[in-house]
Amino acid sequence: MTDLGLYIHIPFCRSRCAYCGFYSIGTKPDDRFLKALEREMEMRSPDFKDRLVDTIYLGGGTPSSLTEDQLTELMEKVRQYFRIFENPEITMEMNPCDMTDAYLRHALSLGINRISVGVQSHDDRLLRKIGRLHRASEAEKAVKRAYALGFHNISIDLMYELPGQSVEDFRKSLLWAVHLPITHVSVYSLILEEGTRFAQLAERGKLLRPTEEESWAMYQDMCRILPHYGFERYEISSFARKGFRSRHNRKYWELSDYLGLGPAASSRIGRKRFTVHPGVSLYEKELLSGERPLEDVEPLSEKDEMEEYCFLHLRMKEGIPLQDFQNRYGRPLTYWYEKQVDLLKKQKLIKEEGGCLFLTYHGAALGNYVFEQFLRDE
Numbered sequence: 411m412t413d414l415g416l417y418i419h420i421p422f423c424r425s426r427c428a429y430c431g432f433y434s435i436g437t438k439p440d441d442r443f444l445k446a447l448e449r450e451m452e453m454r455s456p457d458f459k460d461r462l463v464d465t466i467y468l469g470g471g472t473p474s475s476l477t478e479d480q481l482t483e484l485m486e487k488v489r490q491y492f493r494i495f496e497n498p499e500i501t502m503e504m505n506p507c508d509m510t511d512a513y514l515r516h517a518l519s520l521g522i523n524r525i526s527v528g529v530q531s532h533d534d535r536l537l538r539k540i541g542r543l544h545r546a547s548e549a550e551k552a553v554k555r556a557y558a559l560g561f562h563n564i565s566i567d568l569m570y571e572l573p574g575q576s577v578e579d580f581r582k583s584l585l586w587a588v589h590l591p592i593t594h595v596s597v598y599s600l601i602l603e604e605g606t607r608f609a610q611l612a613e614r615g616k617l618l619r620p621t622e623e624e625s626w627a628m629y630q631d632m633c634r635i636l637p638h639y640g641f642e643r644y645e646i647s648s649f650a651r652k653g654f655r656s657r658h659n660r661k662y663w664e665l666s667d668y669l670g671l672g673p674a675a676s677s678r679i680g681r682k683r684f685t686v687h688p689g690v691s692l693y694e695k696e697l698l699s700g701e702r703p704l705e706d707v708e709p710l711s712e713k714d715e716m717e718e719y720c721f722l723h724l725r726m727k728e729g730i731p732l733q734d735f736q737n738r739y740g741r742p743l744t745y746w747y748e749k750q751v752d753l754l755k756k757q758k759l760i761k762e763e764g765g766c767l768f769l770t771y772h773g774a775a776l777g778n779y780v781f782e783q784f785l786r787d788e
């Protein structure tokens with residue numbers, strides 16, 4: 411029986427962060443939304459009755475905006491409609507403001523065994539600037555509380571290249587983070603997503619950006635400090651203590667099947683990718699009247715898939731397993747990419763060892779450039 415990842419999108423946030431391009435709205439999830447989500451499970455699950463769900467990820471938005479009762483209902487429905495592996499990884503993104511004793515205990519009792527906390531920075535001034543509602547001390551207390559109550563697999567998110575963030579600020583965030591009782595850190599540089607407040611400010615030339623030297627210094631601090639404290643960089647933005655790599659995210663990077671539920675959720679099943687349309691009201695209306703939610707379907711050609719296979723695998727420390735590539739596409743990687751591989755090797759951006767092709771330290775810093783080389787012309 412093949413496995414399946416399940417992603418559930420809870421698109422509700424108390425306020426909009428200035429950098430965020432994810433779909434979410436400013437209300438709270440209500441029973442109508444939960445009912446629609448249940449309908450979607452009921453509608454889609456028969457196609458997956460011979461699959462074993464081994465990872466579940468509640469993302470958003472803010473999944474912890476669900477009340478305890480709503481969370482119970484959601485988890486009950488997941489177990490009712492899908493076959494769940496005996497030892498699943500169940501991750502829930504949480505906002506530090508929601509992580510009360512009672513809420514955490516409740517989540518734990520429902521089998522949620524990994525939480526991901528959007529901590530972002532140790533600096534309250536920066537947190538305010540990017541629109542986060544919590545303070546760093548609250549995030550610290552929330553993480554420690556979760557650990558004390560029994561969550562022993564906690565991931566946090568950190569950001570760098572924020573407007574007004576100095577190299578020293580980011581270094582302090584890293585050093586603070588590594589002393590929290592966590593197992594995993596995802597570190598993201600600020601990307602200006604279209605339509606966000608930061609993108610608008612940048613267009614008007616009003617967003618302070620770090621210099622190239624500062625960005626490079628922050629990047630180097632990240633690569634030096636996190637491994638020094640036992641967090642291995644196993645993916646371009648992800649660092650984990652031994653045994654705590656994200657099982658769910660691995661499915662994305664390895665092109666494994668995952669089913670996304672909820673407005674704006676994406677799925678990948680075999681060579682087909684589909685994304686549900688974002689509007690919550692439309693989603694509820696369609697599902698509650700017995701229709702399938704509107705979705706964009708994107709069949710992937712072998713060429714599209716091969717390109718994705720290359721850059722998603724290159725994101726991971728182990729890189730592209732060359733034999734697996736050949737088994738999957740019938741010819742060795744060099745059949746399509748000989749020139750590119752030679753050039754990237756000469757530039758010392760990729761390296762081949764033990765049957766794998768992977769990014770070097772410098773290659774990881776220039777990831778986008780390397781990935782572009784794997785786009786085929788024809």
Ligand code: SF4
Nearest residue numbers: 423426427430470471
């Ligand atoms: S970053 Fe998270 S909390 Fe902020 S708006 Fe985006 S989804 Fe909501």
